[in-house]
Amino acid sequence: MPIGYILTVGTFTGIFMILTVSLNVLTGYAKQVSLGHAAFFAIGAYASAILTVKFGLSFWAALPCVVGITTLVGVFLGLPSLRVSHDFLVLSTIGLNFIVGSVFRYFSFFGGSMGIVGIPMPEFFGHPLGTAGFFGLTLLFVILTILTSFYFSRTWGRLAMEAFGEDEVAAKAMGINVAKFKIYAFAISSAYAGIAGALWAHYVGSVFPDNFGFDRSIDILAMLVLGGMGTIRGAVFGALVLQMLPEGLRVIQNYRMLVSGGILALMILFQPMGLLGRGSFLVKGFERLRGRLVSHEAEDMP
Amino acid sequence: MSLLVTEGLTKDFGGLRAVDGVNLVVGEGEIHGIIGPNGAGKTTVFNLITGYLKPTRGKIHFRGRRIDGLEPHRVVSLGIARTFQIVRPFTDLSVLQNVLVAWGHRNYYGLGPFKPFGPAKRKALEILEFVGLAERAYVGAAALPIGLQRRLEIARAIALEPKLVLLDEPAAGLTEEEITRLKELVLRIVASGMTVALVEHRMTFVMDICQLxxxxxxxxxxxxxTPSQVASDPEVIEAYLGAGEGEGDA
Structure with missing residues (x-):
């Protein structure tokens, strides 16, 4: 296998790891199920494409703006969650996915269906990054995403999200401003997804509305559900498996939606906590093994 | 000194007047019981005080400040905690984490949400110790029997560091022995400087521990x-016995 191919697969896997970890904040912690996560991904990609191609900014100068834009858009797109919850929120996130896709398709400012092409590779000390360099850059952002997300998993904000995600009435009685924390969840999740979008845009070199369709949202959710909602290890693992699997088994690539949809449906039915989620059969088995050595106190969330 | 005062508190649900001009005064440091037959509006009064419902008419003052119409989380931040008639533990979380969620109340503003909760575990364990749940700290909240889930609700309420604790039917579904321990717990809560108001069906429980x-x-x-005044009031006896709600011990 040529090294370039491996690095490319690694880069895309890394981008999807960032996306899955970002969805974990929203859907794993705050239990706001989103079937429109590709919209946040798209906004990051388009924001970076426009800032670099149309406004001539460098990747590095554009990136903070991209994070700012996606955070703000996340706040805005999170507003429906204040009015609707559960099934209706899922429906409205699907709607958002289509709305965002349509805006990029129908407004010439965003390139319409011709998309935006000629997005430059990020430069490092005056030299455009190559395949290996970009893989390194992606890896850096994956590590940053995991580290910051891991830190967040130990904060009051995460605890508040877990609480209202399960029971909004009880959470309010604990002094939690549920509306504010829902918006936080959307904003944080969207900010990470924006970084993933920017990486995607600059690696591929072009963005088209079709890159960020509803099927993409299903992919991302399937990765998180497979790995285990509510855990970072699950998010990373799910992205790794579902992104690598089609590379190993070429035939799967032709049936990508069948695989993603099938995994989503089967996992929700039989193993809703995912393979590595809290209380999954693998984690229980592992804890039983380890339990003989250490006390049960060492939990995922102390 | 009066901690909580309601004036003409009224709540209509469509054509039904669930709460009708209630004037309630809860003094600092007391254990105040609110009793009445089913559908008397007891829980509705709690929901009005804690911001879960907005009054149709009337005012609610807490420590001299108007609180009617405030959001529930604001009411909590002013110093009123509540438990629920039907327990609502966070079942995905451990017992300790449940208490941590409540203890976090002062960290849910400003940059607080981005601070780690780890250092607060010691304090949360102390609170569990206080209610007698310390040895179950790391168990999932869903695994607790109902009696202990009620203790967990009370632990969460205490963790909010309130001035006033509202207990909604804390004795419901408890055994006699658990009720004895609950009484003792309520007395300790008051002894540590909080005021308690409770809604209850079990007359013996209310008669035993409430001053008003x-x-x-x-x-x-x-x-x-006082309990003896209320117990001998003809209208009360009528309301209870007339409605067929009487418990022999009323």
């Missing part, structure tokens, strides 16, 4: 006084 009792019937206050 307010009796509601069909949304109205029909009697108020």
């Amino acid at each position: 009792i307010t009796v509601l019937d069909r949304g109205k206050v029909i009697a108020e006084g």
Whole structure:
């Protein structure tokens, strides 16, 4: 296998790891199920494409703006969650996915269906990054995403999200401003997804509305559900498996939606906590093994 | 000194007047019981005080400040904690994490949400110790029997560091032995400087520990006084026995 191919697969896997970890904040912690996560991904990609191609900014100068834009858009797109919850929120996130896709398709400012092409590779000390360099850059952002997300998993904000995600009435009685924390969840999740979008845009070199369709949202959710909602290890693992699997088994690539949809449906039915989620059969088995050595106190969330 | 005062508190649900001009005064440091037959509006009064419902008419003052119409989380931040008639533990979380969620109340503003909760575990364990749940700290909240889930609800309420704790039927579904321990716990809560108001069906429980009792019937206050005054009030006896709600010990 040529090294370039491996690095490319690694880069895309890394981008999807960032996306899955970002969805974990929203859907794993705050239990706001989103079937429109590709919209946040798209906004990051388009924001970076426009800032670099149309406004001539460098990747590095554009990136903070991209994070700012996606955070703000996340706040805005999170507003429906204040009015609707559960099934209706899922429906409205699907709607958002289509709305965002349509805006990029129908407004010439965003390139319409011709998309935006000629997005430059990020430069490092005056030299455009190559395949290996970009893989390194992606890896850096994956590590940053995991580290910051891991830190967040130990904060009051995460605890508040877990609480209202399960029971909004009880959470309010604990002094939690549920509306504010829902918006936080959307904003944080969207900010990470924006970084993933920017990486995607600059690696591929072009963005088209079709890159960020509803099927993409299903992919991302399937990765998180497979790995285990509510855990970072699950998010990373799910992205790794579902992104690598089609590379190993070429035939799967032709049936990508069948695989993603099938995994989503089967996992929700039989193993809703995912393979590595809290209380999954693998984690229980592992804890039983380890339990003989250490006390049960060492939990995922102390 | 009066901690909580309601004036003409009224709540309509469509054509039904669930709470009708209730004047309630809860003094600092007391254990105040609110009793009455089913549908008397007791829980509705709690929901009005804690911001879960907005009054149709009337005012609520807490420590001299108007709180009617405030959001529930604001009411909590002013110093009123509540438990629920039907327990609502966070079942995905451990017992300790449940208490941590409540203890976090002062970190849910400003940059607080981005601070780690780890250092607060010691304090949360102390609170669990106080209610007698320390040895179950790392168990999932869903695994607790109902009696202990009620203790967990009380632990969460205490963790909010309130001035006033509202307990909604804390004795419901408990065994006699658990009730004895609950009484002792309520007394310790008051001894540590909090005020308690409770809604309850179990008459013995209320008669034993409350200094003052307010009796509601069909949304109205029909009697108020010490347990012995209330127990001998003809209108109260009528409301309870007439409605076929009487418990032999009333």
